[in-house]
Amino acid sequence: MKLPGCNLPGIMVVVFVMLSINSTSAVTKFNVLNFGAKPNGRTYSTDGFLKAWNAACGSADSSFIYVPKGRYLVGSLQFKGKCRSPGIIIRIDGTIVAPLDYGVLGKSRNWFSFEGVTGVSIIGAGAFDAKGPSLWACKASNSNSCPSGATTLSFTNSNNIRINGLMSLNSQMFHIVINGCKNVHIQGVKIIAAGDSPNTDGIHVQLSTDVEILKTSIKTGDDCISIGPGTKNLWVEQVTCGPGHGISIGSLAKDLKEDGVQNVTMKRTTFSNTQNGLRIKSWARPSTGFVEGVRFTDSVMRNVQNPIVIDQNYCPRNENCPGQVSGVKIKDIIYTDIRGTSSTPVAIKFDCSTKNPCTGIKLQNVNLTYLKKAAQSFCSNVVGKAVDLVRPDSCL
Numbered sequence: 573m574k575l576p577g578c579n580l581p582g583i584m585v586v587v588f589v590m591l592s593i594n595s596t597s598a599v600t601k602f603n604v605l606n607f608g609a610k611p612n613g614r615t616y617s618t619d620g621f622l623k624a625w626n627a628a629c630g631s632a633d634s635s636f637i638y639v640p641k642g643r644y645l646v647g648s649l650q651f652k653g654k655c656r657s658p659g660i661i662i663r664i665d666g667t668i669v670a671p672l673d674y675g676v677l678g679k680s681r682n683w684f685s686f687e688g689v690t691g692v693s694i695i696g697a698g699a700f701d702a703k704g705p706s707l708w709a710c711k712a713s714n715s716n717s718c719p720s721g722a723t724t725l726s727f728t729n730s731n732n733i734r735i736n737g738l739m740s741l742n743s744q745m746f747h748i749v750i751n752g753c754k755n756v757h758i759q760g761v762k763i764i765a766a767g768d769s770p771n772t773d774g775i776h777v778q779l780s781t782d783v784e785i786l787k788t789s790i791k792t793g794d795d796c797i798s799i800g801p802g803t804k805n806l807w808v809e810q811v812t813c814g815p816g817h818g819i820s821i822g823s824l825a826k827d828l829k830e831d832g833v834q835n836v837t838m839k840r841t842t843f844s845n846t847q848n849g850l851r852i853k854s855w856a857r858p859s860t861g862f863v864e865g866v867r868f869t870d871s872v873m874r875n876v877q878n879p880i881v882i883d884q885n886y887c888p889r890n891e892n893c894p895g896q897v898s899g900v901k902i903k904d905i906i907y908t909d910i911r912g913t914s915s916t917p918v919a920i921k922f923d924c925s926t927k928n929p930c931t932g933i934k935l936q937n938v939n940l941t942y943l944k945k946a947a948q949s950f951c952s953n954v955v956g957k958a959v960d961l962v963r964p965d966s967c968l
Contacts, residue, residue, distance in 0.1 A: 611642020678719030873912030
């Protein structure tokens with residue numbers, strides 16, 4: 573659930589950013605054009621971006637990096653703290669494009685990587701275009717020579733991060749990764765990739781605390797939002813998803829020793845033609861992990877294959893998990909005001925661990941149909957209750 577005092581309107585972030593630029597406190601401005609970046613889409617601007625960052629990071633004042641309209645050809649970049657500047661705003665109004673050769677980024681883990689930074693805001697009406705389709709095609713050919721690909725925008729071990737208003741197109745892999753961070757606010761972002769693009773998760777959060785994702789549209793080939801171990805105090809609201817695999821807590825139980833996921837709220841979400849809606853999944857393997865204190869509220873499903881699903885027997889290709897059971901403990905999960913249509917007969921599926929049954933599962937005001945008729949529920953190793961209207965008929 574959301575922490576008291578944290579429910580500020582999203583518009584406040586933009587207002588705060590603009591006030592910080594125009595306030596009487598000293599702000600030093602850095603235009604990437606003055607550091608050699610070229611807006612023609614043909615000349616490498618990697619060094620220009622890095623030099624602008626280094627100048628802003630080393631400033632004693634709050635810093636403002638500006639990327640004007642135009643197209644900027646940029647390779648893999650690492651922006652590292654600890655900065656002298658108390659805060660850096662990066663405004664992107666142009667389009668940052670990746671090289672046509674997918675191997676230039678594909679051999680790196682990340683395209684734009686921020687490590688150990690504090691007080692960084694990335695705002696504007698601009699876009700990142702990672703030119704992912706050529707790498708996806710390589711992977712589809714089952715060639716062993718394909719690189720794994722790069723995340724478009726990655727934050728690691730960073731605090732007080734704001735991402736507002738940008739677009740991420742055709743990422744080679746994940747679009748945005750939040751890893752080991754605190755106090756992150758993502759709002760008004762648009763994420764777009766083909767429905768069959770591999771491993772192009774929209775936003776991935778792990779080992780992070782106090783993360784907000786608001787008013788964001790995600791169209792991709794994998795999870796719209798994926799939530800990994802060690803996520804605490806996550807708030808998701810007004811997110812639209814589709815195509816894609818839905819919003820997923822997990823996969824969990826990848827490792828024997830694993831942090832849990834707790835205090836997660838997802839509110840006013842919409843899923844259209846997705847593989848899943850609201851999913852919790854763990855490998856069928858031993859683990860110290862857990863999921864607790866999750867609230868799914870006010871969600872609309874439109875032709876979703878699995879609107880509500882807990883899968884603790886996840887074992888793709890029957891590799892490294894046959895004959896085992898999930899050690900992840902799942903409890904205190906509430907689904908309220910979930911409605912719409914399932915594209916398969918089973919609209920609610922709770923397939924929990926024989927060793928660690930799901931407990932404290934609650935359905936309230938759920939109305940899901942299949943082809944304009946009654947859908948079905950499936951329950952295995954789960955303890956919970958249904959309150960008020962619940963369709964399909966609850967198996968709890």
